[in-house]
Amino acid sequence: MHVNTIRTQRTAGKMVANEPLWFRILLISLCYLIATVLIIVPLIYVFVQAFADGFSGWWKNLFEDAETRHSVFLTLMVVPLAVIVNTVCGVAAAWTLTKFRFPGRTFLMTALDLPFAVSPVVAGLMFVLLYNVRTGYFAPVLNYLDIKIIFAWPGIVLATMFVTMPFVARELIPLMQALGDDEELAAVSLGASPWQIFWRVTLPNIKWGLLFGIIQCNARAIGEFGAVYVVSGRIERETYTMALRVEKLFQDYNNPGSYAVASVLTLMALSTLIAKVMLERMVAASMNEATHKTGEHS
Amino acid sequence: MSISVQNLSKRFGDFVALKNISLEVPSDSLTALLGPSGSGKTTLLRIISGLETADEGSILFKEEDVTERSARDREVGFVFQHYALFRHMTVFENIAFGMRVRNAPKPEVRERVNELLHLVRLEGLGQRYPSELSGGQRQRVALARALAVKPRMLLLDEPFGALDAKVRQELRTWLRKLHEEMHVTTVFVTHDQEEAFEMADQVVVMSQGHIEQTGTPQAVFDNPATSFVMDFLGNVNVFHGRVKSGRVEMGPFNLQYDDYQHDEPRNATAYVRPHELDIDRAPSQASLQGTIKQINPAGSVLKVRVAVEEFGVDLNIDVTHYRAKSLDLKLNDKVYVHPRSVRVFMPEPDYVI
Numbered sequence: 334m335h336v337n338t339i340r341t342q343r344t345a346g347k348m349v350a351n352e353p354l355w356f357r358i359l360l361i362s363l364c365y366l367i368a369t370v371l372i373i374v375p376l377i378y379v380f381v382q383a384f385a386d387g388f389s390g391w392w393k394n395l396f397e398d399a400e401t402r403h404s405v406f407l408t409l410m411v412v413p414l415a416v417i418v419n420t421v422c423g424v425a426a427a428w429t430l431t432k433f434r435f436p437g438r439t440f441l442m443t444a445l446d447l448p449f450a451v452s453p454v455v456a457g458l459m460f461v462l463l464y465n466v467r468t469g470y471f472a473p474v475l476n477y478l479d480i481k482i483i484f485a486w487p488g489i490v491l492a493t494m495f496v497t498m499p500f501v502a503r504e505l506i507p508l509m510q511a512l513g514d515d516e517e518l519a520a521v522s523l524g525a526s527p528w529q530i531f532w533r534v535t536l537p538n539i540k541w542g543l544l545f546g547i548i549q550c551n552a553r554a555i556g557e558f559g560a561v562y563v564v565s566g567r568i569e570r571e572t573y574t575m576a577l578r579v580e581k582l583f584q585d586y587n588n589p590g591s592y593a594v595a596s597v598l599t600l601m602a603l604s605t606l607i608a609k610v611m612l613e614r615m616v617a618a619s620m621n622e623a624t625h626k627t628g629e630h631s
Numbered sequence: 632m633s634i635s636v637q638n639l640s641k642r643f644g645d646f647v648a649l650k651n652i653s654l655e656v657p658s659d660s661l662t663a664l665l666g667p668s669g670s671g672k673t674t675l676l677r678i679i680s681g682l683e684t685a686d687e688g689s690i691l692f693k694e695e696d697v698t699e700r701s702a703r704d705r706e707v708g709f710v711f712q713h714y715a716l717f718r719h720m721t722v723f724e725n726i727a728f729g730m731r732v733r734n735a736p737k738p739e740v741r742e743r744v745n746e747l748l749h750l751v752r753l754e755g756l757g758q759r760y761p762s763e764l765s766g767g768q769r770q771r772v773a774l775a776r777a778l779a780v781k782p783r784m785l786l787l788d789e790p791f792g793a794l795d796a797k798v799r800q801e802l803r804t805w806l807r808k809l810h811e812e813m814h815v816t817t818v819f820v821t822h823d824q825e826e827a828f829e830m831a832d833q834v835v836v837m838s839q840g841h842i843e844q845t846g847t848p849q850a851v852f853d854n855p856a857t858s859f860v861m862d863f864l865g866n867v868n869v870f871h872g873r874v875k876s877g878r879v880e881m882g883p884f885n886l887q888y889d890d891y892q893h894d895e896p897r898n899a900t901a902y903v904r905p906h907e908l909d910i911d912r913a914p915s916q917a918s919l920q921g922t923i924k925q926i927n928p929a930g931s932v933l934k935v936r937v938a939v940e941e942f943g944v945d946l947n948i949d950v951t952h953y954r955a956k957s958l959d960l961k962l963n964d965k966v967y968v969h970p971r972s973v974r975v976f977m978p979e980p981d982y983v984i
Contacts, residue, residue: 515711515713515715516715516716516717516718518682518702518709518711518715519709519711519715519716519717519776520717520728520732521682521701521702521703522680522681522682522702522703522705522707522708522709522777523728523729523732523776523777523779523780524703524704524706524729524732524733524780525703525728525729525732526703526732529732533717533728533731533732534717537717537719537720538718538719
């Protein structure tokens with residue numbers, strides 16, 4: 334009898350369905366409670382606070398404050414730069430690590446994950462130590478070329494790049510490993526140049542994964558705080574990104590201003606999330622279609 | 632375009648994939664590289680195509696040395712084992728790819744692709760994606776794609792390996808006919824001896840990185856050069872014995888063997904193919920008595936297994952349906968078996984005389 338019950342549960346694939354009702358209600362309520370307290374309430378509260386003085390107040394806080402305006406501009410400049418560089422490097426890294434076998438390959442693979450493991454503050458500090466113009470290791474070179482990295486926007490780009498570097502490559506490496514290099518070899522034998530192979534064969538095959546990696550990289554770059562905080566030096570109208578600006582306004586007891594900027598960041602995050610979900614659906618749909626059609630014709 | 636492979640060697644780390652291979656592929660011929668997995672046949676094919684580079688040796692197309700030339704410039708049509716079709720392109724674009732990367736004018740591309748779709752009998756499927764095709768159709772697209780750029784030769788890696796038996800049979804016949812129409816030097820790799828023998832003009836049997844034998848299917852089948860070839864080309868019955876003074880003694884059989892006239896006996900192995908054993912009700916000279924243990928129909932013959940108790944061996948014998956009927960063969964019948972021909976291989980002696 335007992336054995337029989339277990340078998341039924343297995344075939345049904347729903348062990349939970351056989352738990353007592355009160356237990357199920359308890360578990361589900363707990364999930365909702367946690368989601369509400371940790372995610373939903375704060376999310377709504379950001380917008381409630383941001384629009385406390387109505388839309389005009391929100392608008393004023395955002396765009397009539399010159400410093401806030403500059404922080405929006407800085408973020409919109411830094412993030413695309415970091416994302417573009419990371420996309421190019423990420424594709425190159427994934428290509429190198431999957432298509433070639435060379436000594437130190439495993440080490441490079443592991444090193445690629447380092448930015449996820451290292452605290453962003455430590456990363457920021459490392460950049461300060463290396464690139465500051467007085468005691469940094471590269472100070473002579475930087476002084477000679479008259480380039481300022483730390484406490485200036487290049488430092489912010491560097492720090493953002495470091496923190497968001499793994500996203501694209503990590504998304505592409507498993508994908509490219511699964512794809513193999515047969516199609517590229519076929520293209521070679523058909524006379525294609527390396528450049529043609531990349532644009533016509535490799536890129537179309539990895540485009541969804543690449544887009545996914547870029548979206549994630551972008552989201553993280555917009556919100557980056559720790560590493561940027563250290564390297565920026567927090568100079569008004571020079572090195573305040575939006576994330577830093579939120580904190581600054583909050584410290585100055587300017588809650589409406591702080592929440593207004595925070596709401597924009599949140600909106601950006603939400604649109605990223607929506608883009609990600611939509612992308613997942615599109616990929617799933619196109620794959621479903623393919624398998625469906627294969628079933629019909631084979 | 633003839634292909635000439637000269638003293639080719641290739642290693643992967645400690646593994647020797649090819650050792651000092653030399654091979655001539657005549658112009659317009661259909662050549663099969665036949666061997667078990669790990670024999671180096673695919674490596675050889677890839678080196679000819681330029682997708683792999685050799686450690687030593689050279690490759691000549693006609694008189695021209697192409698060893699240093701990249702796969703891109705060798706103008707070789709290569710068909711991959713798993714087709715390697717571009718999955719995000721339609722059948723049409725797959726076939727057009729080679730012409731597109733050479734910037735061929737559009738009308739010319741369209742004309743050539745349609746011509747090829749007709750050739751591989753896939754008219755009307757140009758706008759499909761590879762995932763929407765059956766295995767046999769994908770195989771033909773791969774072939775059309777390779778042919779689109781008018782290659783100097785066609786190289787196929789296990790072309791029918793991933794297909795089921797019936798489709799494979801159809802495609803073999805079709806490819807053989809196609810080859811006769813096109814006159815393109817073709818080399819294909821296979822581990823299936825039946826496939827090699829059915830299609831090829833020339834069979835190259837390979838094992839462990841070297842060539843065991845090269846010749847027409849008939850020559851290779853009738854006169855296997857080595858015991859490996861004999862063993863690899865289908866079922867054989869193996870007898871161990873020795874040779875001495877122009878005779879070979881294999882347990883019950885004592886037959887004439889002119890190739891060894893010394894008095895000093897030497898170990899030897901004799902191979903007899905199932906169709907070279909004859910079955911009879913009455914004993915004859917040099918025959919063995921045994922009991923029929925199994926009778927299975929296999930196409931045009933019956934496969935009969937006879938247990939010879941005296942020597943503790945099982946013999947596999949191919950008997951024609953006609954012969955089986957006239958002898959009225961049944962399970963557990965006592966029968967006599969004698970060989971019509973025997974092939975003897977002497978292992979290389981351990982010492983030099």
